[in-house]
Amino acid sequence: MADHKPGFFTRWFCSTNHKDIGTLYILFSIFAGIIGGAFSMYMRMELQDPGVQFMTNEDGSPNGQMWNVFITAHGLIMVFFVVMPGLIGGFGNWFVPLMIGAPDMAFPRLNNISFWLIIPAFLLLIASALVDIGAGTGWTIYPPLSAKLGHPGMSVDMAIFALHLAGASSILGAANFITTILNMRVPGMTLHKMPLFVWSMLVTSFLLVLAVPVLGGAITMLLTDRNFGTTFFNPEGGGDPILFQHLFWFFGHPEVYIMILPAFGIVSHIISTFSRKPIFGYLAMAYAMVAIGFVGFIVWAHHMYTTGISVNTLTYFTVATLIIAVPTGVKIFSWLATMWGGSIIYKTPMLWAIGFIFLFTVGGVTGVVLANAGMDVVLHDTYYVVAHFHYVLSLGAVFILFAGWYYWIGKMSGRMYPEFLGKVHFWMTFIGVNLTFFPQHFLGLAGMPRRYIDYPAPLLPEGLDWWGRTQFMFNEAWMQLHSWATGAVYESTITWGYHGWNFVSSMGAYLAGGSVILFIVIVFWTLFFGRKASDNYWDVEDKIMTLEWTISSPPPFHQFEIQPKVK
Amino acid sequence: MANAQDGYAGSWQLNLQTPASPLQAEIYDFHTMLLWITGIIVVFVTALLAYAVVKFRRKKGVEPANFAHNTLIEVIWTIVPIVVLIIIAIPSLKLLYLEDRIPEPELTIKTTGYQWYWGYEYMDYDGLEFMSYPIADEDIDESKGQKRLLSTDNPVVVPVDTNIQILVAAADVIHAFALPAAGVKKDAVPGQLNETWMRIDRPGVYYGQCSEICGTGHSYMPIEIHAVSKEEFDAWTRKQGAKLKPKAIAEDK
Numbered sequence: 011m012a013d014h015k016p017g018f019f020t021r022w023f024c025s026t027n028h029k030d031i032g033t034l035y036i037l038f039s040i041f042a043g044i045i046g047g048a049f050s051m052y053m054r055m056e057l058q059d060p061g062v063q064f065m066t067n068e069d070g071s072p073n074g075q076m077w078n079v080f081i082t083a084h085g086l087i088m089v090f091f092v093v094m095p096g097l098i099g100g101f102g103n104w105f106v107p108l109m110i111g112a113p114d115m116a117f118p119r120l121n122n123i124s125f126w127l128i129i130p131a132f133l134l135l136i137a138s139a140l141v142d143i144g145a146g147t148g149w150t151i152y153p154p155l156s157a158k159l160g161h162p163g164m165s166v167d168m169a170i171f172a173l174h175l176a177g178a179s180s181i182l183g184a185a186n187f188i189t190t191i192l193n194m195r196v197p198g199m200t201l202h203k204m205p206l207f208v209w210s211m212l213v214t215s216f217l218l219v220l221a222v223p224v225l226g227g228a229i230t231m232l233l234t235d236r237n238f239g240t241t242f243f244n245p246e247g248g249g250d251p252i253l254f255q256h257l258f259w260f261f262g263h264p265e266v267y268i269m270i271l272p273a274f275g276i277v278s279h280i281i282s283t284f285s286r287k288p289i290f291g292y293l294a295m296a297y298a299m300v301a302i303g304f305v306g307f308i309v310w311a312h313h314m315y316t317t318g319i320s321v322n323t324l325t326y327f328t329v330a331t332l333i334i335a336v337p338t339g340v341k342i343f344s345w346l347a348t349m350w351g352g353s354i355i356y357k358t359p360m361l362w363a364i365g366f367i368f369l370f371t372v373g374g375v376t377g378v379v380l381a382n383a384g385m386d387v388v389l390h391d392t393y394y395v396v397a398h399f400h401y402v403l404s405l406g407a408v409f410i411l412f413a414g415w416y417y418w419i420g421k422m423s424g425r426m427y428p429e430f431l432g433k434v435h436f437w438m439t440f441i442g443v444n445l446t447f448f449p450q451h452f453l454g455l456a457g458m459p460r461r462y463i464d465y466p467a468p469l470l471p472e473g474l475d476w477w478g479r480t481q482f483m484f485n486e487a488w489m490q491l492h493s494w495a496t497g498a499v500y501e502s503t504i505t506w507g508y509h510g511w512n513f514v515s516s517m518g519a520y521l522a523g524g525s526v527i528l529f530i531v532i533v534f535w536t537l538f539f540g541r542k543a544s545d546n547y548w549d550v551e552d553k554i555m556t557l558e559w560t561i562s563s564p565p566p567f568h569q570f571e572i573q574p575k576v577k
Numbered sequence: 578m579a580n581a582q583d584g585y586a587g588s589w590q591l592n593l594q595t596p597a598s599p600l601q602a603e604i605y606d607f608h609t610m611l612l613w614i615t616g617i618i619v620v621f622v623t624a625l626l627a628y629a630v631v632k633f634r635r636k637k638g639v640e641p642a643n644f645a646h647n648t649l650i651e652v653i654w655t656i657v658p659i660v661v662l663i664i665i666a667i668p669s670l671k672l673l674y675l676e677d678r679i680p681e682p683e684l685t686i687k688t689t690g691y692q693w694y695w696g697y698e699y700m701d702y703d704g705l706e707f708m709s710y711p712i713a714d715e716d717i718d719e720s721k722g723q724k725r726l727l728s729t730d731n732p733v734v735v736p737v738d739t740n741i742q743i744l745v746a747a748a749d750v751i752h753a754f755a756l757p758a759a760g761v762k763k764d765a766v767p768g769q770l771n772e773t774w775m776r777i778d779r780p781g782v783y784y785g786q787c788s789e790i791c792g793t794g795h796s797y798m799p800i801e802i803h804a805v806s807k808e809e810f811d812a813w814t815r816k817q818g819a820k821l822k823p824k825a826i827a828e829d830k
Contacts, residue, residue, distance in 0.1 A: 060725075061714075074793035148790045154767055155750040160792055245768020251751060252766060285633070288645040316753060316788075317764045318745075318771035321677040325670055332662045336655060342622060343654040349629040351642030356634070364630065371622045375615035378665065384672030385611065387762050388593060388604055391753060391788040455593045455608075456586035457757035459788045462796040466585065466726040466784075469714070490589050502588065506724070510589040553643075 015567050026118035028103045029565065031125050033422065035099030038125075039092050039411070040533070042132060046087035047526055049080050054446070054519035057512050059479050060467040077463035078146025079139050085149030086169070089269065090176045091132050093403065096411045097272040098218075099125065099183060102211045104422060106187060108558040108565065109205045111196030111574045116189040124183040131175035138168035145169040148461060150262070151232065153243040153254050158236050167236060170229045177222045184218035187211050196557075198576035202296075205556045206289060209296045210275025213303040214268050220307070221264035228257035252317055259310035267306040269403060271299055273410035274341060277363045279556065280417050281345050284360040285352030288554050291344045298337035298344075305334050315386045324383040331381035338374055342367060357548070358432030362413035365440050366406060373401025376451065391461075394454025400447045412439070412529070420547045424564040425540030431532050438525035445518025449511035458508045467507025483513040584758050584783035585727060594758045597804070598777050600676060601760035607672050614661060676760070679774035682742035686733065690745075690752025690765035690787065693794030697733050700744070705819035707731045711797050727784040732801040736810035737777050745771040753788035756800060764789055777804040 015021055025031050056064050062072035065080070103121065107114055115121045138145050142163030147156040156166050191212045195204065204212075231242040232254065241247025243254045282289045289295060311319060312331045345367055354360070376398040380386050389395060412435075420426045458465055470479050489500045490510065504510070543563040550559045557576075561569050583595050596602040633641075685700040691708075699705040709731040717723045735741055745754045747765035755762040759775040777783070785800035805813065814821075 072796075074796060078790065078792070078795070146792065152751055152790075155790065155792055160750050250768065252769070286635075286641040287643070290645050290647075291651055292645065294651060316762050317766065318769060321674060324673055328669060328673065329666060332666055335662060336658050339658040340651070340655060343650075346622070346625050346629060347647070347650070349626075349633060351644065352629075352633045353635045353639060353641035354630070354633050356630075364626065367626060368623060371619055375618050378615060378662075379608070379611050382607075382611075382665070382669040382672070384669050384676055385604065385607060387676060388601070388757055388760055390762055391755075452589075452591050456590040457594055457755075457786075458586065459755070459786050461790045462786075464726060464796050466724055466786075466799075467588070469725065504588045506585055506587055508586055 024122070025125075026114075026122050027567065028107050028115045028118070028121060029422075029567075031121050032100050032103035032105075034125055035095045035103060036101075036415070036422075038128065038132075039096035039100055040530075042087055042091035042095070043408075043411075044526065044530075045136075046084055046092055047523065049084040049087070051519060051523045053077075053080055053084065054516040056463065057465070058516035059470060059483070059513070060465060060507065060509055061469050062464050063476070065463060072463055074463050075143050075146045078148070078461065079144030081461055082145050082148055082151075082169075083135065083139050086135055086172075087132075088404075089149065089265065090173070091128065091135070093269045093407045093411065094176075094180065095128060097269070097276075097407065097414070098180075098187075098211070098214060099128070101207075101276065101414045101418070102183075102187060102214075102272060105418065105558055106190060106208055106211050107194070108561070108569065109208050109556050110191065110194060110199060111557050111570055111576070112190060112194035113568055113570050115186050116194060117186050120182050120186050124179045124186065127175045127179035127182075131172045131179065134168050134172035134175065138165045138172060141165055141168065150255075150258060151229070152258070153232060153235065153251050156232060157244065167233065170233050173229055174226060177226050180218050181222050184215035184222075187215040188219065191215075196570075196574055196576050202293065203576065204296075205275075206278040206292070206295055206299075207272070207275035207556075210271045210273075210299055213299045214271045217264045217268050217271070217303050217306065221261045221268070224257055225261035225265075228254055228261070231257075252314070252319075255314050255317060256310065259313045260307070262313065263310040264303070264306045266399070266403070267302055269407045271303065273366070273407050274299060276410050276414045276417070277345060277366055278348070280359045280363040280413055281348045282554050283417075283548050283550050284357060284363075285349050285354045286551060286554075287348055287352040289344070290347035290350075291340070294340055295344050298340045301337040302334060305330065305337070309334065312381060312383070312386075315383045316390045328381060328383045332378065334381075335374065335378050342371060342374070357416075358427070358429060358436060359413045359417035361433060361436045362409050362416065365436065366409045366413065369401055369405040369409065369444075373398055373406060376401065388457070389454055391459055392454035393450040393458045393460055396460050397447050397450035397454060400443075400450070405443050405447065409439075412436075417548075418558075419536055420540075420543030421558055421563045421565070423537060423540070424543055424562075425536050426543050426547065427532055427536040427540060431528065431535065435525055435528050435532060438528060439522055442518050442520075442522030442525055446515050446522055447518075449514045449518075452511050453508050453515075456508065465508040465512065467509035467512075468504055471503075483509070486510065487514060583781050585724065596760070597758040597779060597781060597783055598760055598775055600775065601758060603672055603675060604760045607668055610668065611665065614665065618661075676773075678772075679740050679742055679776075681740060682774065683739045684736065685742040685744065686735070687744040687746065688733075688754050688765070690747040690749075690754065690791070690798070692749050692792055693787075693798040695729075695752075695754070695798060695800060696748075697731075699814075699819065701822055702814060702819040703822055705814060705817055709733065709801070711799050722782065724784070726797065727786070727799045727801065729799055729801040732782070732803045734803045734805060734810060734813045735777060736807040737780055737804050739807065740776050741774060743773050743775065745773065750791045751789050752791045752798070754785070754800065755788040756783055756785040756802060758783045759802075761785070762788055777802070780804050780806060 142165045145165045234240040241249040309331045311327045546559040687698040689696040709729040745763045745765045752765040763773040783802045787798040
């Protein structure tokens with residue numbers, strides 16, 4: 011029998027099948043996303059009103075360390091355990107072999123260990139928040155705050171080990187993808203005929219192989235600084251804290267493209283499918299990704315504009331960073347041109363893809379603003395930066411996590427998602443995240459620093475509970491809206507500070523949080539009640555067909571026993 | 578109203594803080610230019626997107642076009658962004674060099690970041706150095722204009738219309754000295770002495786906050802600057818019992 015599956019334990023715990031491993035990655039990504047998202051809900055609750063209401067010590071005083079642990083865990087979880095496993099481990103594993111006509115990944119056992127390294131990594135990271143004082147360093151783990159001086163306990167050591175494991179997982183996975191893509195394409199599929207998602211995974215994998223070892227080196231040096239008396243980053247022994255920042259961002263900047271490039275690939279397929287048109291400027295699209303990947307390696311110090319590096323160096327990094335806007339612009343315009351003249355149908359995945367284009371444009375232009383070292387001086391480490399990177403990541407990469415899920419869930423599970431609920435989910439998320447993050451531009455421009463548990467603003471009248479405070483601020487927001495619309499002056503007790511937009515931001519976050527609950531409902535609905543999916547349920551046409559639509563939904567346990575042909 | 582405050586953020590404020598220095602005024606104008614350019618780009622892309630969404634929705638009997646290349650348009654959308662970037666880069670780099678160095682400092686203040694307060698040292702004076710701690714919420718006196726999480730027990734007093742060199746250092750972990758209304762932000766890094774400058778152009782009270790995560794009290798180490806006339810500043814230094822150091826180096830020149 012062709013479709014002989016192993017028993018439950020062997021299939022899911024010892025899996026070497028790319029589709030099963032992809033499924034595990036996606037399940038893990040959803041699970042970690044719920045945890046990372048819950049962290050952000052708690053943070054937005056804390057920031058809804060000035061004063062510290064939730065994250066307090068036993069005596070009621072603010073627990074700043076707890077706040078820092080939350081922002082650190084939120085950042086690391088979202089980057090390493092949600093976006094990367096979802097887009098790369100999940101969709102990459104599932105669809106790279108299918109799209110290139112391969113029966114599986116090149117190294118199935120390596121694939122297995124790539125996944126199973128990420129579980130202990132995640133457990134170590136969660137445990138690091140629970141032992142000692144937790145790792146309250148920010149995801150950037152800058153020493154000396156992350157050295158023994160700032161964090162004497164074992165939490166940061168555990169976080170470092172978590173990153174070691176997650177990093178090893180990514181490097182092994184990337185090596186597997188590169189080998190698979192370069193060696194296992196069906197005859198006739200030259201690099202210039204390869205689907206754009208496969209292109210995006212190829213570029214991403216090279217970025218991973220080149221960038222993640224640098225992070226590994228940096229955190230290992232930090233580990234020996236912490237435990238074995240070296241002083242790489244300690245000025246008392248001739249070391250330099252800024253050296254760590256260079257190493258971290260040499261990894262960290264490519265990392266943000268590692269998160270967004272697979273999304274670029276998926277968007278291209280979705281736009282093409284639902285517009286019934288071939289991708290506009292295919293080669294330019296592929297090489298724009300290569301260009302973004304390359305330039306991504308030589309702009310790292312734009313995260314360090316205020317550290318005191320020389321003005322000529324700042325000039326270089328400003329110009330290099332601005333250049334990224336060119337290939338990114340090519341991609342945005344090519345997606346528009348793909349839609350142009352098409353016959354577009356607005357299914358849920360297409361809504362997410364169009365939402366992505368809009369939000370990525372907004373996040374892109376604020377990137378152009380921040381690229382200017384002269385401008386960044388007032389915006390660095392403010393909420394403007396938080397708004398910028400959430401627009402490109404939380405609303406860029408995460409939108410495409412959802413887009414990919416809706417686009418391919420029929421193929422992966424054999425069952426269709428409920429269309430109406432999918433659209434409700436999209437609109438809830440779209441409105442929620444914009445309400446959350448757009449006002450943060452205003453907060454940043456006005457000077458609110460990021461990573462703050464509490465912000466300057468007059469306290470609300472005493473004795474109000476959460477619901478009372480919420481009603482009070484709803485009224486304030488309404489009066490301000492009224493005043494902008496009509497020019498009427500209103501007397502408010504809140505004349506200064508960052509309260510107003512923080513309140514709006516928190517309200518948006520609650521809406522976006524609610525949409526996650528709806529998504530969980532949709533997942534279960536699909537798996538238990540979804541109608542059966544046909545092989546080519548989007549009616550993808552021959553001229554833009556990728557190979558995953560030529561096989562059954564779900565695909566057989568081992569596909570392409572007869573090698574497909576590509577013209 | 579939204580932008581009326583000076584030296585701190587207004588409720589529902591939408592834009593940068595009101596400039597209190599020629600440098601921040603330049604930054605403000607540069608940002609206004611960027612806002613126009615980026616605003617036009619977003620409106621343009623959104624308009625194209627909206628047009629495509631409405632115009633090319635699926636209709637019965639209408640077949641989609643089949644083009645996938647147009648060299649001219651591809652060259653245009655590569656060249657035009659480059660031109661726009663050059664238009665941005667020129668004033669951007671001018672601004673950057675303006676920020677970088679002050680020609681002739683008239684006053685030098687060294688500030689040191691500690692967990693979690695700032696220390697200040699007036700380098701031109703003997704005996705003028707102090708620590709500046711935040712005022713606890715319950716001790717805030719709003720009748721004196723104090724602001725929670727911004728006011729300190731020892732504000733930094735500086736003269737207006739004076740080129741002030743600021744040296745930034747740190748004693749433990751990395752902090753960042755920031756004063757948004759004056760366009761100042763510089764990391765305070767252990768083992769490193771950073772330099773920046775400001776010139777405040779009118780009397781007033783200006784606030785800043787630590788801008789690099791530095792541990793538990795990161796949110797609680799504000800910066801409060803009182804800009805006063807030069808005469809008032811001299812009076813203040815006398816009251817502090819400070820003496821001007823002889824300017825040996827300056828006289829050598």
